[in-house]
Amino acid sequence: MMKKIIDNIINPNLITLILYGLLSLVCLVTYVWWFSFVWEFIFSVTHYIIGLLVTLGIGLNISYTIDKKHGTKLKRYILVSLAQLIIIWTVANPIRTWQIESSKNKARLIIESLETYKMQYDNYPTSLAELGNKLNLVLPNRTNIGTKYLYTMYSNKNYSLAFTSYYGYMASYNNEQGEWGFTD
Numbered sequence: 754m755m756k757k758i759i760d761n762i763i764n765p766n767l768i769t770l771i772l773y774g775l776l777s778l779v780c781l782v783t784y785v786w787w788f789s790f791v792w793e794f795i796f797s798v799t800h801y802i803i804g805l806l807v808t809l810g811i812g813l814n815i816s817y818t819i820d821k822k823h824g825t826k827l828k829r830y831i832l833v834s835l836a837q838l839i840i841i842w843t844v845a846n847p848i849r850t851w852q853i854e855s856s857k858n859k860a861r862l863i864i865e866s867l868e869t870y871k872m873q874y875d876n877y878p879t880s881l882a883e884l885g886n887k888l889n890l891v892l893p894n895r896t897n898i899g900t901k902y903l904y905t906m907y908s909n910k911n912y913s914l915a916f917t918s919y920y921g922y923m924a925s926y927n928n929e930q931g932e933w934g935f936t937d
């Protein structure tokens with residue numbers, strides 16, 4: 754029985770590759786998602802991409818050598834992960850753009866409520882909780898990316914509404930100019 758399991762691992766059939774593919778997909782998506790917010794890890798976001806490619810390249814070379822020497826089919830695992838990574842990176846930018854834009858759109862309710870509050874009370878609230886309580890509103894507190902909206906009142910005329918975006922960038926709304934900007 755154990756010999757059959759080991760043989761199925763070193764010479765994977767379709768079911769084994771599907772199970773591996775599911776596990777690999779979860780790991781790769783988690784890895785890419787996590788590193789999308791900690792781009793300063795080591796030097797830049799490029800390093801996690803290069804690191805994955807180098808790791809997969811080394812794995813492909815090792816598995817190819819083992820396959821050739823022992824007649825196994827280990828390189829199939831690496832090829833599955835490589836194909837998944839290419840698909841993840843292909844869809845990541847459009848999804849990232851959509852999430853940032855939809856998070857900014859979601860913030861419009863907060864921004865409009867801040868302006869309504871200012872008109873009614875002649876100044877901005879000290880917190881989003883105060884804003885929601887005084888206007889009897891349930892305001893979004895998290896973006897579509899999952900990060901929190903951060904509100905800071907600077908004076909009766911200025912405030913900042915911000916959220917952490919991908920690659921460690923901070924998206925900030927400038928109420929004087931009515932625009933969003935990104936800083937790192």
